[in-house]
Amino acid sequence: MNILIIGGGVCGTSAAEDIRKRDTDANITIVSDEPHPLYSRVLLPHYIHGMIPRERVFLKALDWYTEQNIELVYDEVVALDCAKRSVLCATDRTFEYDKLLIAGGGTVNRLPLSQRPRAFHFQTLEDADAILAALCERDGEKTVARIIGGGFICMEFVDLFQKADFETHVHLKDDRFFGKIIDRETSDYFASLLQARGVIIHAHDVAKEFQNDTLTTNSGNHACDVLGIGIGLDARFLWAMQAGIEMNHGIIANAFLETNIPDVYAAGDCAEYENQLFGRRRRVGNWTNAQMQGRHAARVMFGEREPFTAVTSYSASVIDIRIAAVGDADPLAADEVIARKNGEGRSLLYMRDERLVGAVTINRSFERAPLTKIISAKTSVSKIKDRLSDPDFNLSELI
Numbered sequence: 351m352n353i354l355i356i357g358g359g360v361c362g363t364s365a366a367e368d369i370r371k372r373d374t375d376a377n378i379t380i381v382s383d384e385p386h387p388l389y390s391r392v393l394l395p396h397y398i399h400g401m402i403p404r405e406r407v408f409l410k411a412l413d414w415y416t417e418q419n420i421e422l423v424y425d426e427v428v429a430l431d432c433a434k435r436s437v438l439c440a441t442d443r444t445f446e447y448d449k450l451l452i453a454g455g456g457t458v459n460r461l462p463l464s465q466r467p468r469a470f471h472f473q474t475l476e477d478a479d480a481i482l483a484a485l486c487e488r489d490g491e492k493t494v495a496r497i498i499g500g501g502f503i504c505m506e507f508v509d510l511f512q513k514a515d516f517e518t519h520v521h522l523k524d525d526r527f528f529g530k531i532i533d534r535e536t537s538d539y540f541a542s543l544l545q546a547r548g549v550i551i552h553a554h555d556v557a558k559e560f561q562n563d564t565l566t567t568n569s570g571n572h573a574c575d576v577l578g579i580g581i582g583l584d585a586r587f588l589w590a591m592q593a594g595i596e597m598n599h600g601i602i603a604n605a606f607l608e609t610n611i612p613d614v615y616a617a618g619d620c621a622e623y624e625n626q627l628f629g630r631r632r633r634v635g636n637w638t639n640a641q642m643q644g645r646h647a648a649r650v651m652f653g654e655r656e657p658f659t660a661v662t663s664y665s666a667s668v669i670d671i672r673i674a675a676v677g678d679a680d681p682l683a684a685d686e687v688i689a690r691k692n693g694e695g696r697s698l699l700y701m702r703d704e705r706l707v708g709a710v711t712i713n714r715s716f717e718r719a720p721l722t723k724i725i726s727a728k729t730s731v732s733k734i735k736d737r738l739s740d741p742d743f744n745l746s747e748l749i
Contacts, residue, residue: 351376353651354437354445356427357453358382359391360637361618363410364644365451370418372652379421379445381437383454386475387412387422392637394478398485398510407475427454430593432611448613449651452601453644455619456585456635461498463560469577472506484576485514493517493575496565498557500527503580505668508549511578512669518549521567525553531679531710533687536698540673540712543694547669583635585620598622600633605657607647615650617643627659627728628678628707636664661726663718672715677725679708690714692741697721704732720745 353369355362358380366378388410396402415422425439430450437445458471470481495511496519497504504520504527511518526537541551552569559566565574585600596602596610600622607615607623616623618640622633639662646658665674677700681687684700684707697717700708705728709721724731729748737743 351448352446353378353449353451354447355380355451355453356437357451357455357618357620358384358386358388358422359453359455359618359640360388360409361455361640361644362451362453363388364641365453365617365648366420367418368645368648369651370420372648377421378419379423380415381423381425381427381439381445383424383426384474385424387415389475390637391473394472394475395506395510398478398482399513404479407478427587427589429589430595432593432595432614435613449615450613451615451617451644451647451651452587452590452595452609452620453616453618453640453647454587455640456583456600458579459581459584461557461579461581463557463577464579466560466577468575469560469579470507471579472503473583481510481578485510488514488516488575494573495519495576495578496521496572496574497578497580499578499580499582500524500529501580501582502528502664502666503582504578505666505673507578507580508544509666509668511576512547512549516576519552519572520544520549521552521555521557521565523554523556528673528675528710531675531681532698533681536689536696536710536712539696540671543671543712544668547671583619585622585633585635587620598631602631605659606650606655607643607658608650615647617647623658625659625678626657627661627726628683628702630678630683632678634662636662638662659726661722663722665715665718672711672713674711674715674718675708676711676718676721677706677708678702679710684708688735688738690739690741690743695741697741699738701731701735704735705730714741717745720749724748 389407393407429438493516495516497507500522555567555569565572601616603616603621603623605624619635661677663676686701688699690697695713697714698710
């Protein structure tokens, strides 16, 4: 059996590893558009901060692929022919498959000014190398850093620039951080935490150009030595769309990570899959989810008909602030949102049909584990819902 995996990150590699355990004879090929074996995106900030050497970010050596009889190909997919069950790459190489897993993650959303010197995205090892070089170059100098965006990648930049002792500015196109997962009040609260730590925030300030150490926005010209851009990920692939694979915000898949095309699966950041636990389609972009979905897709390929219902979470450390999103953290899909407030800590609990489906925690990391268990167990909270707003109520009592 020929199994082709598009994407050499944790999702695709985890799938390949699981497939090899199940079938020692299968022909497994991974096509990766990055020229590296598997590395940890989670460890990239640690590498930039100097906490670990560059080689520590790699999770697999090239020898591992040889030992596992997995072919790792550095190339870019440009076309998919589902009728012929073949994939064409940029180098004109063609790969045939019996089963295909699309685990390519996605590409960062870019701006015209993304190509300017000292304008950085933060997704790949090359991005981390470039950011580290810029930080070292400015060492000891007064540096003004500006960031475009208001989500988790934006927070990575805030953390990097603040710890480098840069004057750090964040430019928001509207006036909210994490606009898809928290309300305005919580966004304002989070902004106050950043401001108390020296971060300067510019609301309703859209970037237009970056050159000659100047960032031009709708509010004027601003001194800018380095620019971080974190405006999300595009998880749609033109070649997949042209091949007839259904897409929305990502590749549409059912609860078993199967697309509308037979023997074609989608997993990881690019998959917008039907989550039966939450009763709706979701696209989840975090490391744990990608790893788990890669393994799950492998099991489905070999006949295990279990839906993917894992509750995963994403977190970020920003200076000394810790924020995490757990489960289906979407206020628009919730019947009710319950806030738990205590000092600099806050949690938002997202309720639907009298049960907890998602949460966001700020400086309350100790709640992350019990929240995950409560969501997974589909525990009804109707009898104690009035106590959930009490920040001293121990959520572990619901487990």
